[in-house]
């Protein structure tokens with residue numbers, strides 16, 4: 001059973017999927033069940049990963065994290081996502097970018113998430 005907006009990863013090929021509609025079946029890739037990415041909500045270790053959300057007028061800026069996360073070839077934030085009542089907005093990042101994203105919205109942000117290619121999925125409310 002999946003839940004809407006869960007994120008699953010295949011540990012063999014690296015596929016990562018976002019659930020847009022829940023179903024009773026198990027997600028399978030490369031012949032084995034995909035792994036549910038747990039959302040980490042507390043910092044651990046040296047690098048900071050929790051999204052810091054800041055609203056300025058009709059924009060929301062999300063920085064990762066309290067100390068900017070590295071954006072190197074082999075270690076970087078792949079995307080930043082915000083969730084509102086109506087849905088989700090996602091910005092994809094690449095090495096060399098700033099670890100932040102700006103979303104134009106007046107909607108209340110219920111939750112922000114980001115994904116580090118080495119340290120997984122993080123979230124703050």
Ligand SMILES: [Fe+2]
Pocket residue numbers: 047049069075076116117118119
């Ligand atoms: Fe990281």
